[in-house]
Amino acid sequence: MELCIDYQERAAFLKALAHPVRLQIVHSLLTMGCRNVGCIEKSTGMSQSCISQHLQRLRAAGAVIPVRSGNEVYYHASSGELAQLVAALMGEEAESYVL
Numbered sequence: 001m002e003l004c005i006d007y008q009e010r011a012a013f014l015k016a017l018a019h020p021v022r023l024q025i026v027h028s029l030l031t032m033g034c035r036n037v038g039c040i041e042k043s044t045g046m047s048q049s050c051i052s053q054h055l056q057r058l059r060a061a062g063a064v065i066p067v068r069s070g071n072e073v074y075y076h077a078s079s080g081e082l083a084q085l086v087a088a089l090m091g092e093e094a095e096s097y098v099l
Helices: 007-017 020-032 037-044 048-061 080-090
Strands: 064-069 072-077
Touching: 007 020, 007 048, 020 037, 020 048, 020 064, 020 072, 020 080, 037 048, 037 072, 048 064, 072 080
Parallel strands: none
Antiparallel strands: 064 072
């Protein structure tokens, strides 16, 4: 039985993570849990507009999921598959991550 793998989708997902700031954002979401742009801005030292652009790219790839709470939008990592991938890159255990 042959599995149907969408290689283009997988490559786009990896490409979205292939930027240091985006990888830092995803790692932060996995280690600290759901966060808003202001929290991410403080932890990275980058501007809100820069963070928003990176989050938009991560959203398009399906790596992060936005959740609106009043006027704020909070982001969290999208899946256990993402957690396993980042854990492998960072040399950490995916079980310690917040999903």
